[in-house]
Amino acid sequence: MSDLPASVRITEEGPREGFQIATTPVPTADKIALIDALSATGAPRIQVASFVSPKRVPGWADADAVVAGFAPKPGVTYTALWFNPQGLQRALAFKDRLAVYGSITVAASEAFSLKNLNRDRAGQIAAQRENVAEHLAAGVPVSRVSVQAAFGCNFAGDIAPAQAIAAVADAMGLAQETGCAIERISLADTMGWANPLLIERVVGAVRSRWPEQKVSLHLHDTRGLGIANALAGLRMGVADFDAAVGGAGGCPFAGHPGAPGNIATEELVMLCEEMGIATGIDIDALIAAGHLAERVLGRTLPSALLRGGSLTAFRAKARAA
């Protein structure tokens, strides 16, 4: 009936995404407590911090302390985010607890690139060439291509599939030029413009042109279609997703304050597990972590499942009746 994968790998980005846009300061210990709670859910990968300028993202001024403080759980991969050599060096100080690898990051929308990365399309590639060189010089592999605004943009409007493919091609060309072995192409719906047919078109085009690559989806639920878009990805065989517990997050540079953020990890887990797709994640532990995230962030998160609750207790009660 479809290409549904047997299992998926979800990268939990709640800590990095959630604290990045926190409007009130969150104590370092609370950030660590949330990461440790997420480690206990069975999540295979957790993005724990962003090594960015505290001037640009005040919520991550304590990234080093957070990464030093959480309790790594064996078998879980921890990642972080950075955008410049200073960030890379901060990450490398923790290479015993973080998976440190580089990405070639471009935006399918030139307008968004200008707003978010301060560069036009040619400038993006030039900057990424430097970025790759810095990683390789530090002995860090560059194994991922990441395309922001791959499905549409608040500044540029609709993004045609051909534009998204051109952005991937730019990045793949740079990888070839610099001898980087790319393993994964990540497509981000940074501002919530995707719909299921567009997901099919873009993922299909990427898979056709780069069949040896794994495709990863980073979806936002800005307009309520996030989980439907994830379903479309699953149907195309995508087995790698980013998500954020509670639906925390959102892009601080998307010109769109107040909109819902990433798809909620627990809703993605529910979608997958109910369809027989293994995630390795305990949905009830994850929902508990979502409630912790709400307490830590001091706000109600957009996830419906945090309100509705899982089916586990209802099923147990029905079996016992």
Added chain:
Amino acid sequence: MSDLPASVRITEEGPREGFQIATTPVPTADKIALIDALSATGAPRIQVASFVSPKRVPGWADADAVVAGFAPKPGVTYTALWFNPQGLQRALAFKDRLAVYGSITVAASEAFSLKNLNRDRAGQIAAQRENVAEHLAAGVPVSRVSVQAAFGCNFAGDIAPAQAIAAVADAMGLAQETGCAIERISLADTMGWANPLLIERVVGAVRSRWPEQKVSLHLHDTRGLGIANALAGLRMGVADFDAAVGGAGGCPFAGHPGAPGNIATEELVMLCEEMGIATGIDIDALIAAGHLAERVLGRTLPSALLRGGSLTAFRAKARAA
């Protein structure tokens, strides 16, 4: 690629569903204002009231005044809900402004039927036999079969597709026995248990067994999968959906207070229109009606799209740039 319909018919149930569970009294004039705002969105069908006992559903004690007061818009079909002869008579008093037709309503879950309808499966059919007779005696056609809890139940747990089909068969048998010409089978995920594969299985089984019937889906977003389930329905060719502006609503007898309600009409419209499926509804007028619904109900509704906003203004700005 799929059976996506060219257009869908959405029944806006926000007024009926939303005021049914309102925790503070809403003035009659505000209910009417919301209905009139919804009439202006292009919605083809609006369920405006519930003629139920004010003791059971206090929020609809003023149903008659609301139905007398709204301004019918030519071309829009207005419906209401009732469960007994008193309700039918109240509806018939407004047959100049309401489409009055009967339904045979059963629940796939016996446990839910006991809670919500106070009857077991045999009792449901006996009661529906009386219900049909009352409608036919009043000269009102019975043209719809409606199955509650068709995909799962907070009291009974999982509902196998065969159980849902058995419930439809019970109702269709009664229709045949009483000479009712059924045109539509409505399947309700009353408590938010469905997933896309289950939608496919149940809708597929219904379509195979009753190919002459239209299938309608009434989905709740209790656990965040509502729009993904709607997508699964669209893929199966379903072209008839209920939804509630803002995601208002929820079942007062589902044993589940605080959970999100029906799928949000504006998110369903967004899903459809972005995929080229016509709804006839102006999404920006509908979002404005959603904000009105929030003011009238005095609470933030769960719809992500009410926060994120439509793509219309972004597209216009991008075109102008």
